[in-house]
Amino acid sequence: MSNAPAGKGLEGIVAANSGVCWIDGDAGVLSYRGIDIHELAELSTFEETTYLLWNGLLPNRLQLRDFTAKLTAARNIDQGIIDLLRAIPRTATPMEVLRTAVSALSFYDADEKDNAHEANVRKSFNLTAQFAMIVAIYDRIRKGLEIVPPDRNLSHAANFLWMMSGEKPSETAVKTMDMCLVLHAEHELNASTFAARVIAATLADIHSAMTGAIGALKGPLHGGANEGVMRLLHTIDKAGADPVEYVRNMMAAKQKISGFGHRVYKTEDPRATHLRAMSEKLGRDSGNPKWYNMSRAIELFINEDKKLNANVDFYSASTYATLGIDIDLYTPIFAVSRITGWAAHVIEQLDDNRLIRPRANYIGPVYPAPYIPIDERP
Numbered sequence: 001m002s003n004a005p006a007g008k009g010l011e012g013i014v015a016a017n018s019g020v021c022w023i024d025g026d027a028g029v030l031s032y033r034g035i036d037i038h039e040l041a042e043l044s045t046f047e048e049t050t051y052l053l054w055n056g057l058l059p060n061r062l063q064l065r066d067f068t069a070k071l072t073a074a075r076n077i078d079q080g081i082i083d084l085l086r087a088i089p090r091t092a093t094p095m096e097v098l099r100t101a102v103s104a105l106s107f108y109d110a111d112e113k114d115n116a117h118e119a120n121v122r123k124s125f126n127l128t129a130q131f132a133m134i135v136a137i138y139d140r141i142r143k144g145l146e147i148v149p150p151d152r153n154l155s156h157a158a159n160f161l162w163m164m165s166g167e168k169p170s171e172t173a174v175k176t177m178d179m180c181l182v183l184h185a186e187h188e189l190n191a192s193t194f195a196a197r198v199i200a201a202t203l204a205d206i207h208s209a210m211t212g213a214i215g216a217l218k219g220p221l222h223g224g225a226n227e228g229v230m231r232l233l234h235t236i237d238k239a240g241a242d243p244v245e246y247v248r249n250m251m252a253a254k255q256k257i258s259g260f261g262h263r264v265y266k267t268e269d270p271r272a273t274h275l276r277a278m279s280e281k282l283g284r285d286s287g288n289p290k291w292y293n294m295s296r297a298i299e300l301f302i303n304e305d306k307k308l309n310a311n312v313d314f315y316s317a318s319t320y321a322t323l324g325i326d327i328d329l330y331t332p333i334f335a336v337s338r339i340t341g342w343a344a345h346v347i348e349q350l351d352d353n354r355l356i357r358p359r360a361n362y363i364g365p366v367y368p369a370p371y372i373p374i375d376e377r378p
Helices: 037-043 046-055 061-073 079-087 094-108 117-142 156-165 171-184 191-201 206-217 225-239 243-252 270-286 290-306 312-322 327-351
Strands: 021-024 029-032
Touching: 029 037, 029 046, 029 270, 037 171, 037 270, 046 061, 046 117, 046 156, 046 171, 046 327, 061 117, 061 156, 079 094, 079 117, 094 117, 094 206, 094 327, 117 156, 117 206, 117 327, 156 171, 171 270, 171 312, 171 327, 191 206, 191 327, 206 327, 225 243, 225 290, 225 312, 225 327, 243 290, 270 290, 270 312, 290 312, 312 327
Parallel strands: none
Antiparallel strands: 021 029
């Protein structure tokens, strides 16, 4: 029997030492390697942020140029993966496809079983590039469109948009996607990151760790919440209903509203601050502010009525919708970003590894419970 009960869902339990991310939920602070997310969102790029997560400090110009070159050079995917994507039923969701394809990537990695630091960094470059490619390629395949080859002259965000649409993205779209990738890149020991560290700690390969992380992210209580937000907005719009009244009725019926509240933050999720501003700007610039206006009305109502704040998922929904991205791609895009944080944690775990094996607080029958012969059982 364990000595002390854990918080339900391990709430408040410290499970690892890590130098990757620091959160102060009471103050609404999120930092990567000690640098505030607001500074990174406004001043950094996805490539620079990824360097920071993997190396512990910001790069100089030469280091960033070399890092970016390695990331763009990793935009290769084996034909076997393309064939797999073509063979998958069109009824499969993009998250299911990403999970399966990432697992299959290990078949084509000569260093799959090498868990040395350098090998895991190299594989992290490949996986970061390949996540984005898999999402974009499968989206084209399922729509009956030709696959768009990667453009190594484009940034990670721009290339991702290019491979999805086949058109060079606007500066606004690239900036928006880049900031979304920065904001979603890392968030301490959330469910998917913890899953990745637990798997890595067994000395399984990094592809297994990433596959497990994707499985955790797929859940609607983790990465899938932004899809729930957009489906709600579509339902309200289709019904021609007033957003506030519709949500008021949902709450009266004890129905959950996705995108509000957070396990860690007691104030506004700092990532939501930037996504709200992006959603508003995109709506204004595109001449289609509908999704932002609906979201803002709902947010103000719930904040006033329930004192709940919007989280990262709430405004990422209207942001992606205004960019013309399909709803079932929202969570895969989350993974396209979060792969960098997962990789940082797996590298950190394996650099000083110990098998993660917590205990459970036993609440079953008191020991020793009698063994009752089968003929005497009721």
